[in-house]
Amino acid sequence: MGEAIVITSGKGGVGKTTTSANIGTALAIQGKKVVMVDTDIGLRNLDVVMGLENRIIYNLVDVIEGKCRLNQALIKDKRCEELYLLAAAQTKDKDDVTPDRIKLIIDELKLTHDFVIIDCPAGIEQGFRNAISGADRAIVVTTPETAAVRDADRIVGLLEKQNIPSPSLIVNRIRPHLIKNGDMLDIDEICNILGIDLLGIVPDDDNVIKAANSGEPAVLNVKTRSAIAYRNIARRILGDNVPLLSLEEKPTFGKRVKKFLGLG
Amino acid sequence: MTGEIVKEVQPEPVKHHVVIKGVKDGLIFQFSDHCEWQEILDELVYKFENTHQKLLSGTSIPVTIKMGERVISDEQREELLKTIATNENLVVRAIENNITQLELHINEVMLSNAKIIRGTIRSGQVEHHKTNVLLIGDVNPGGTISSDGDVYVLGSMRGIAHAGVSGNEMAIIAASHLRPTQLRIANMISRPPDEWSVEDVHMEFAFLQEGQMNIEKIQLLKRLRPDR
Incomplete structure (x- = not known):
C-alpha cells in the first residue's frame, strides 16, 4: 500500500507543479514506483513541465467518466522507469469532478504504487477539496514572501480541519543574498509563524525555469543546487536524515581546484 | 545497622531545602520548590541556630529571597519575615519569584x-x-x-x-x-x-x-x- 502526498500552497505561482514534478522524479530515481496526479483540471501544467504533453491520450476526467480504464490513462515517463503521470483534463472544469471520485482513483493508485504525488491547484475552492480528498499527508509549498506565507497558513488551517494533520513545509525560491540583507523573510521566521515541520528548502535557481521550459525536471541535472535540494527532500520523505542545504554559496576546496585547473 | 540507628536519633534536616549563598551585596536564600512550606521554615531556623551562626552575625546584611516557583499566601509571607527577623542583622530586601x-x-x-x-x-x-x-x-x-x-x-x-x-x-x-x-x-x-x-x-x-x-x-x- 503506497502513500498519497498532496503538494499544495494556496497561492499560485509558488512552485507547486515544479515541486511535484521534481519530488516525483526524485522518488523514482530512488527506485520507488511513483505516479503523479495533476488535479488542476482546466489549467493543467504538470504534463508540460514533465515534457509529456504530447503523450496524453486519456486523462483524469476520462477515468472518472468511465471512458477508459485507469491503467490506460497512466503515461509512462520517458526518462525514469516506474514513474507515471495521470494528466488533468484541459477542456473540463474543476466542478466536473467530486472529491469522492478522486479519492477512489487515488486509493486505487496507492495499491499499485509506492507514492502518489498529487499536484493541487491554487486556491481553496473545489479544486483544492478535490486534490486533498485522497491524500494521506500534505506538503505545503511557500516562497519567502509575506503573501505566500499568509496563504500557506490558511491552507495549513484548512488541512487540519480536513484531518490531514501536521503537513510539512517546503520553502521554495530562496534568494540567500536577499535574506542576508533582511529584505526577504528568513526561514526561521516562516517556520515560526506556520509552526509546521520543515521538509526542505530550495534556492532560487535559473536552471529550474530552464528545465521546466524544456520539459526536463531540474532534479535530473545533478550539478545544480536545486536538484540537490529536491533529492534531499525525496530522501527525507523516505525517512533519511539529511541536513538542510547550506545557503552559503562558498565554493568547496574541490571546486576551487577544479576551477583552477579549468575543469569547473 | 548501627548507622541507621544513629540517623534516627539525630533528626537533622539532611536535604537542603534552603541554600544560603553569599554574593557581593548580601545573601541569597534559595528555597526549594519540592518540599512543604513548614520544612523550609524549620530548616531556616535550624540553619540560623546551628550551622550558619558565623555568617549571620555582625553588621546588617541585605537578603534576597528566591522563592522559585512556589506561590505563598500573605500569612506564609508574614511567617517567613518573622522567622528571618529573629536574626537582627538580616534585612529582607526582596522576595523574588520565577513565575511571571x-x-x-x-x-x-x-x-x-x-x-x-x-x-x-x-x-x-x-x-x-x-x-x-x-x-x-x-x-x-x-x-x-x-x-x-x-x-x-x-x-x-x-x-x-x-x-x-x-x-x-x-x-x-x-x-x-x-x-x-x-x-x-x-x-x-x-x-x-x-x-x-x-x-x-x-x-x-x-x-x-x-x-x-x-x-x-x-x-x-x-x-x-x-x-x-
Missing part, C-alpha cells in the same frame, strides 16, 4: 471561568467566545480571536484580537508577544504603528483609556484594572 506576572494573572483568569483554547489560530480562522478567553498558542496574521470579555494569549498575537465585543470598554487584550495586525476593544479599532508604538519584547496588554487604545507592560495590569 502574566502567569500569575493567568492563574486568576483560569479560576474565573475563562474558556481555554489550545492551538494556533491561523489565517482565515475565527474564534469567538462569550467568556474571557485564554489561548495557549499563537494567533497568526489573518486569524481572529474575540470575546465579550478579555482576551489573553499565551503566545504570539500576530492577528486580530477583539475584546469586549458586546461593548465592554473595560475589557483588555494581553499577550506574551503582542504584534497584532489590529486590536479592537468594544467599538474602538486601532492598528500599529501609527496609533501606538510597539517597543521591546515585553509582555503587554491593550486597554482603553479615555477612548484611546493604550499599550502597557503586563506588570501594570493590576494597577490599571484593579478588579481583574
Whole structure:
C-alpha cells in the first residue's frame, strides 16, 4: 500500500507543479514506483513541465467518466522507469469532478504504487477539496514572501480541519543574498509563524525555469543546487536524515581546484 | 545497622531545602520548590541556630529571597519575615519569584471561568467566545480571536484580537508577544504603528483609556484594572 502526498500552497505561482514534478522524479530515481496526479483540471501544467504533453491520450476526467480504464490513462515517463503521470483534463472544469471520485482513483493508485504525488491547484475552492480528498499527508509549498506565507497558513488551517494533520513545509525560491540583507523573510521566521515541520528548502535557481521550459525536471541535472535540494527532500520523505542545504554559496576546496585547473 | 540507628536519633534536616549563598551585596536564600512550606521554615531556623551562626552575625546584611516557583499566601509571607527577623542583622530586601506576572494573572483568569483554547489560530480562522478567553498558542496574521470579555494569549498575537465585543470598554487584550495586525476593544479599532508604538519584547496588554487604545507592560495590569 503506497502513500498519497498532496503538494499544495494556496497561492499560485509558488512552485507547486515544479515541486511535484521534481519530488516525483526524485522518488523514482530512488527506485520507488511513483505516479503523479495533476488535479488542476482546466489549467493543467504538470504534463508540460514533465515534457509529456504530447503523450496524453486519456486523462483524469476520462477515468472518472468511465471512458477508459485507469491503467490506460497512466503515461509512462520517458526518462525514469516506474514513474507515471495521470494528466488533468484541459477542456473540463474543476466542478466536473467530486472529491469522492478522486479519492477512489487515488486509493486505487496507492495499491499499485509506492507514492502518489498529487499536484493541487491554487486556491481553496473545489479544486483544492478535490486534490486533498485522497491524500494521506500534505506538503505545503511557500516562497519567502509575506503573501505566500499568509496563504500557506490558511491552507495549513484548512488541512487540519480536513484531518490531514501536521503537513510539512517546503520553502521554495530562496534568494540567500536577499535574506542576508533582511529584505526577504528568513526561514526561521516562516517556520515560526506556520509552526509546521520543515521538509526542505530550495534556492532560487535559473536552471529550474530552464528545465521546466524544456520539459526536463531540474532534479535530473545533478550539478545544480536545486536538484540537490529536491533529492534531499525525496530522501527525507523516505525517512533519511539529511541536513538542510547550506545557503552559503562558498565554493568547496574541490571546486576551487577544479576551477583552477579549468575543469569547473 | 548501627548507622541507621544513629540517623534516627539525630533528626537533622539532611536535604537542603534552603541554600544560603553569599554574593557581593548580601545573601541569597534559595528555597526549594519540592518540599512543604513548614520544612523550609524549620530548616531556616535550624540553619540560623546551628550551622550558619558565623555568617549571620555582625553588621546588617541585605537578603534576597528566591522563592522559585512556589506561590505563598500573605500569612506564609508574614511567617517567613518573622522567622528571618529573629536574626537582627538580616534585612529582607526582596522576595523574588520565577513565575511571571502574566502567569500569575493567568492563574486568576483560569479560576474565573475563562474558556481555554489550545492551538494556533491561523489565517482565515475565527474564534469567538462569550467568556474571557485564554489561548495557549499563537494567533497568526489573518486569524481572529474575540470575546465579550478579555482576551489573553499565551503566545504570539500576530492577528486580530477583539475584546469586549458586546461593548465592554473595560475589557483588555494581553499577550506574551503582542504584534497584532489590529486590536479592537468594544467599538474602538486601532492598528500599529501609527496609533501606538510597539517597543521591546515585553509582555503587554491593550486597554482603553479615555477612548484611546493604550499599550502597557503586563506588570501594570493590576494597577490599571484593579478588579481583574
